[in-house]
Amino acid sequence: MTALSPFESRTSSSGVLRKMLRNNPQLLFGLLIVGVILLMAICAPLLTSYDPTEQDFLSTLQGPSADHLLGTDNLGRDLWARLLYGARVDLFLASVAVVLPFIIGSTIGALCGYFGGWFDTIVMRIADIVVAFPFYVLVISLVFILGNGVSSIIVAISIISWVAYARIIRAEAMVLSATNFMDALHVGGLGVPRIIFRHLMPNVLSQAIVYAMSDIVANIGVIVTLSYFGLGIVPPTPDWGNMMSEGQPFFAGGIYTLMLIPAVAVIVTSYGLSLIGDGLATALRVKR
Amino acid sequence: MMEQTATAAALQIDGLCVSARIGDRSYKALDSVALSVERGEARGLVGESGSGKSLTLRAVMGLLPPNLEVTGGAIRFRGQDLLADGGKLLHSIRGTGISMVFQEPAVALNPVMKVGQQIVDGVAWRRGLGRRQAKELAAELLTQVGIKDPEHWANAYPHQLSGGMRQRVMIASAIASQPEIILCDEPTTALDVTIQAQILKLFKALKTDLGAGLLYVTHDLSVVAEFCDSLTVMYAGRTVEQSDDLAALIAAPAHPYTRALLAAVPRIRGPVRRLRGLASSAPPLTEREQTVAPPMVPIGPGRQVAPFTHEDERFFSRDDEA
Amino acid sequence: MLVPVVLGTATLTFLLMHLSPGDPARTYLGEHATPEAIAALRQQWGLDQPLLIQYLHFLRDLVTGELGQSMFFHEPIADLLATRLPPTLLLMLMSALLSLIIAVPLAAWSAVRNSGLSDTLVRTFTAVFQGTPIFFVATVFIVLFGIRLKIFPVAGYGNTPWEHVVSLFLPSLALALGIVPVLMRSLRTALIDALNSEYVSFARAKGLLHRTVWLHYALRNASISGLSVLSIQVSYLAGGTLVVENVFAIPGMGTFLMKGILNRDFPIVQASALVFALLVILVYLLTDVAYKLLDPRVRLK
Secondary structure (H helix, E strand, O other), X not given: OOOOOOOOOOOOHHHHHHHHHHOOHHHHHHHHHHHHHHHHHHOHHHHOOOOOOOOOOOOXXXXXXXXXXXXXXXXXXXXXXXXXXXXXXXXXXXXXXXHHHHHHHHHXXXXXXXXXXXHHHHHHHXXXXXXXXXXXXHHHHHHHHHOOOHHHHHHHHHHXXXXXXXXXXXXXXXXXXXXXXXXXXXXXOOOHHXXXXXXXXXXXXXXXXXXXXXXXXXXXXXXXXXXXXXXXXXXXXXOHHHHHHHHHHHHHHOOOHHXXXXXXXXXXXXXXXXXXXXXXHHHHOOOO | OHHHHHOOOOEEEEEEEEEEXXXXXXXXXXXXXXXXXXXXXXXXXXXXXXXXXXXXXXXXXXXXXXXXXXXXXXXEEOOEEOOOOOOHHHHHHEOOOEEEEOOOHHHHOOOOOOHHHXXXXXXXXXXXXXXXHHHHHHHHHHHHOOOOOHHHHHOOOHHHOOHHHHHHHHHHHHHOOOOOEEEEEOOOOOOOHHHHHHHHHHHHHHHHHHOOEEEEEOOOHHHHHHHOOEEEXXXXXXXXXXXXXXXXXXXXXXXXXXXXXXXXXXXXXXXXXXXXXXXOOOOOHHHOOOOOOOOOEXXXXXXXEOOOOHHHHHHHHOOOOO | OHHHHHHHXXXXXXXXXXXXXXXXXXXXXXXXXOHHHHHHHHHHHOOXXXXXXXXXXXXXXXXXXXXXXXXXXXXEHHHHHHHHHHHHHHHHHHHHHHXXXXXXHHHHHHHHOOOHHHHHHHHHHHHHHHOOOHHHHHHHHHHHHHHHOOOOOOOOOOOOHHHHHHHHHHHHHHHXXXXXXXXXXXXXXXXXXXXXXXXXXXXXXXXXXXXXXXXXHHHHHHHXXXXXXXXXXHHHXXXXXXXXXXXXXXXXXXXXXXHHHHOOOHHHHHHHXXXXXXXXXXXXXXXXXXXXXXOHHHHOO
């Protein structure tokens, strides 16, 4: 009676996953990189015995040694420990700041695409206004208004990022609701919310998921930038951004590691996420 | 035509082989293709889709896609092999000695350039024409292909033109340099039937006016009957039969494939017969024999046919409904 | 389309500043201010009026080009902005140009060598540069070209036009590198499509020079999608000026906004955020015009 959604395949999902990974070295490599970094962040207390905020003025600015894997900073704090605990903060923030707008934006977009009319017009006008502001300008202004800290970063990013998801889902939903697929569901007697969440969403989510990967990269960028300017994660809580900010004077002075180590962490993590995004795009056949 | 047959033909293709690389294997997309076109002659080149008609034209123009390459044979223009010097001669002949009319004018015209400029840009830089001269030439050519108000249309962009007008523009560009050979790649296929007739009429007129040789690719035998002098038949990347006299070939087709092809044409006169479809389309590229095709053998003045077996005979004469 | 968005951005900046939890007057006067002093200042700034009245005043001021007074500098913001805008505009222009200068040849190269290797290189390059924070690239440039090699000034804007350009070279390059990957990738795709198109075959069949085919047929068509990507990226460039200007200490809009933030100078933050948004809208408008020039199909509809 009801049309079969293209995503409701009959093959087992684990089999599909295995096949997807075998044919997709990018995805595999990306998952490997991000997986290792995530694991390191989660297991931070097991991988180091140092407190990332503990200062030791007797051993400042040391090079890598058996005691301090990556050496110490100008306050004698262990860089390896700071890197691991910083990963926890940044990756957690970046992920939450994707999940939230993802959910909000997708829902709004699906509603817009499905209902159209004045609701759609108003929401899309608001979206136009939000994206008229340069991302960094609006985020920094919002964090300034909301105050420093984790929650205001998440709120600030969410206020802006929902737009992209809403637009992606809306466009797809409009195409879908114009096709017979939706009519078939209607005839089948399904209620509107059920249609939206059970059938429309799975169909259009693949694009949004691919976009989410580049969004996490962008979030990491803006989070470390905020912290670099002293507007994000405030010291002593370690974060890759404030580590780079604190390391910058030494970078200019010839001691490169303090800034370079967190920078490499940011770049490698982003690289891994981009690979996953690319790989997913190939696997899900999403046009980028 | 007599004095030209004494010297070399305007365009002569001999044993042309083109291979396609798919993965790490190589397949013959064209196998020992042979045909020739004289000035003033209109040669039809027929065969079903995928038989290599368009590919032959593209090989002559040096416009093969990246995964295809010429692996053997010769393409001679006035007796000179275009492939011999690594493509230099070919480059100098393109657009001057040989030009081409593409199948789909909707995608073959540059969408962001005025049609007048597209018609003459090749000729204009070669002859060093100024802006005004180029414009005059464009208008002249547009008139020649039957477009009224040429000054206006020369300044239009392709999307502003109808399908038939676009094809006229394409033809205007092909005749701009007064070439000796014009390759026509199914120039009417993408058009409405009434427009097709008009374009065909234009080709007929141009044939006599220009004295150029036409190599006219089509799968429509009625087009061939209407305006070609000679015919070459292709099947699965090979030339299976050709005749310098169209009527002779139609009267007595020698190759079983040609017979099957002609039998598939509905006739108005003559005894009532059941219309037949082609027994089978050619096998896909990857399933074709990789042996070298034997050359066609002469079976009369200006007529050649590829050797065939009884098995071929049975294969092609098989009724499709059987 | 345009009017609602401009009005909307103005409204949004207004709401942001007035719905924020802190009281600007209290912030401005400090924690030890007397309630009377705060009340007086609130009255002076009109903060004691109903929100709607404040909004209407704000709009009226905006139309007359009056952006309010800086709390910190005691100068009209419009005057301050007038000196801040040129460096930012030059910075954006130079980085847009630099990104094209870098991205177009790379895209062309990788489109011609449309192989697995060039594809991998493009993807890797894209992935690495997209994830590199601008401020880090900027710092590396300062240390490498400014401090070690001493080719470019480390910071500032200079005094003469030539000095402006020289001073902004490194910042522009740092900013450009942020959008080169996206630009290159989309241009590459567009070029590959164009090169495989029938109109390029047609151009070749006419015996045109390789260069002509490239410029007038392939690149001309690819530039249309390149332009649309570039126009989207202008928003990124505008935001990026905020970052590089602060790293390179360039007296532009970005440092102005940041100063406003550090001084908790609400009117400055409000005005600069609005000007940034208007700048982006203006660029979108300009791209629309350029689009019409490049693509005749858009022009006539």
